[in-house]
Amino acid sequence: MKDSFFYHALKIDQDRCFGCSLCMRKCPTEAIRVRNGKAQIYGNRCIDCGDCFKVCPSGAVYVAQDDFENIYNYSTRVVLMPSVFPGQFAENFSASLIHSVLLDIGFTNVIEVEASAMIHSQLTSQYIEERNDKKPLISTFCPAIVRLIQVKFPALVDNLIPIKAPVDLTANYIRKKLIDSGIPEEEIGIFYITPCAAKIAATKSPVGEEKSSVDGVLNMDTMYNKVLMKLKNTDKDYKLKTIANDLNSDCVIFSMTNGEKRLNNCKKSFAIDEIHNVIEFLDRVENDEIEDLDFLELRACDQGCPGGVLTIGNRFVINDRVMLRAKKIAERERRGETTRRKEIYEYEEELLNNSKVGKILPRSMMVLDNDISIAFQKLTKIKELEAKLPQIDCSVCGAPSCRALAEDIACEKASLVDCVFIQRNLENRESMSNNESIEIMKKIWGGEILDDYILNK
Amino acid sequence: MHFEYNVIEGDFANAGKASSEIKKTMKQLNIDSQKIKRMVVAVYEAEVNAIAHAYGGNIYVDIDSEKISVIIKDTGPGINDIELAMQQGYSTASAKVREMGFGAGMGLPNIKNNVDHLDIKSEIGVGTEIKMVVNFT
DSSP, rough: EEEOOOOEEEETTTTTTTOOOOHHOOOOOEEEEEEEEEEOOOOTTOOOHHHHHHHSSSOOEEOOOGGGGGGGOOEEEEEOOTTTEEEESSSOOOOOHHHHHHHHOOOOOOEEGGGHHHHHHHHHHHHHHHTTTSSSOOOSHHHHHHHHHHOOOOOGGGGBOOOOOOOHHHHHHHHHHHHHTTOOOOGGGEEEEESSHHHHHHSSSSTTTTSSSSSSEEHHHHHHHHHHHHHHHHHHHHHOOOOOOOOOOHHTTTBBBBTTTTGSOOEEEEEEEHHHHHHHHHHHHHOOOOTTTTTEEEESTTTTOOOOOOOOSOHHHHHHHHHHHHHHHHHHHHHTTTOOOOOGGGGGHHHHOOOOOOOOOOOSSOOOOSSSHHHHHHHHHHHHHHHHHOOSSSOOOOSSSHHHHHHHHHTTOOOGGSHHHHHHHHHHSSSHHHHHHHHHHHHHOOOOOSSSSHHHO | EEEEEEETTTTTGGGHHHHHHHHHHHHTTTTTTTHHHHHHHHHHHHHHHHHSSSEEEEEEEOSSSSSEEEEEEESOOSSSHHHTSSSSTTOOOHHHHHHHTTSSOOOHHHEEEEEEEEEEETTTTTTTEEEEEEEEE
C-alpha cells in the first residue's frame, strides 16, 4: 500500500479485481488484504513470488513490463533469452530456430542467459570454500528467495551468497564484448525475457546493487506470442540465421531445480523448490535443526524456472523439453562435436573479478515497531485480541487469518468489529445495529456485494 | 507477557514447537537476529533434554521489553552432578536416544554458550528447573 522497500512488478488492476480473496488466502507472506471489494498489497511484505498471479481468476493480477517498442531506442538490440524459453515451444522447434526468429522480430543479437552459468557456479564453489565459517550458504539465483529471506528470515541474510546472478553476468559480458567490437555504449540496449515477476523486480531495483545490468524487461508470455506468430507464418524452407551455441549441457538445465546443486562439491546440500516448501525448510534451518548443511539451492517456483508465472506451458512438459535439449547437447559433447567451453570464457577473468554484489540487508516484515517498548505493547495487544477472535481464519474480515487481523488491529490498520463473529455478538447484545454491521462489511467487500440481491437477482 | 507449553516424554516429533513460537514473538519485537537464534537454539536444546531424560515437563516463557526468560521445569530424575553435566561430551543418554541423533553430551554446554544467564536447580528424584535469560540490550 505505502512505504515499500522494493519495486514491485506484480500489480493489481483495481477495475478487474472483484475481491474474491483467493490471492489473499494463497499469499505466503500474508501481504494481501481486501478493502472496498478489491485486493490490496502491503508492499513491504510482498516478495514478488507470483502466487497471487497464479490463482487470480479474473486476470486482475498482472506483471508490469517494458514496452516492446523500447528496443528501437537502440541500434544494437540484444535479447537475453533464458533456456526455459525454447522449452515453451514444441520439440520440433529447435533452439537455433527460436534464436533466428528472435532476430526476425527485431533484435540484432541473441544470447542465452545461462551462458555464464559455469562461471557463476565456479564463483559459488569458490565462495563456499572461502566462507567455511558460515553455514549453510544460500544461493541468490532466485530473487523471490532473496526477498523472502530479507523479510521473513532476516537472521539468514548473511548466509546469502553475494554473487551476481547469471542474467547480470551474461548482460555484463555481452555489453563489454559489443563495446570492445567498437559499438558505442549508448547504442546498446539489452532486453531480458523474464519467466517471472521476481526477476523483473530484481532488475528494476536490484538488491545490493546500484544499477540494473539490463535496459528493459519483456514478459515471457508476450514474447511467446510474438515468436509463435512469426513461426506460424514461416514457410518450410526457412533458413536459420544463427546457430544456438551459448550453452553447454550443464548450462541448459541450470535454472531448473537441482541445476545449481549438482554442480557444486558440497557434502551436504539441498535443492528445494516451491515457496511454501522453502519457508517450511528455512524455519528449520533458522533453528539450527538441520546440522552440517553446506549449501542450499532454493527456488520460489515448483520445478524452478519452468514453473515461473510467465511461462506458458505446463511446467513438467517444459522441464522435459529442456532436459531433452540438454541430453542432445551432452551426447554431442561426448562425441566431441561441440566444446564445453563457450565464447564467454574469453571474458572469464573480467567476469570473475566483477561478480560481487553489495551488502544484502535484512528488511524484516515481522517487526511491529522499531521501538521495543512500543512493539511490546502491540504484541501484548495482539495476544489479547487473538484470544477474542474465533480462530477459524474465515477471512471475512478482509485479512487472511485471525492472527493477521489481530496484527492489523494492533497496527491500527483494521478494527475488531471487522470480525463477523464479533459483529454477531454485538448485535445479539444490541450494541450494534444490523445497518452498522452491513456498513462495516461494505467497507471491506465493497458496496455491491451487500446490496439486497436476494430480492433483486 | 507470559506463555506456557507442555512437553511430553519421548515426543521428539513435537520438539521445537515452543522455540518456534518464541522465535516469532522475538522477531516481532525487532530483537537482534543473533539473539533470537541463540535463544531458539537454547530452548530447543532444553526441550529435547526434557523429552529425552526427564519424563517431559513444562516450559514457562516470560517476555518484557528488556529480556526474555524461559524456565523449563521437569519432574524427572534430576541431575546428579551439575558441574559434570555442564562438561562437553558428558552424556547419560540411553542407546535408544543416541540412535535418534541426540545425546552427544552437548546439551547443557550448548545452552550455556547461547544464553546470557543460566540457572540450574536440580534435586535427585524430584526434578530439574533450568532458567535461561537473554537480554535484549
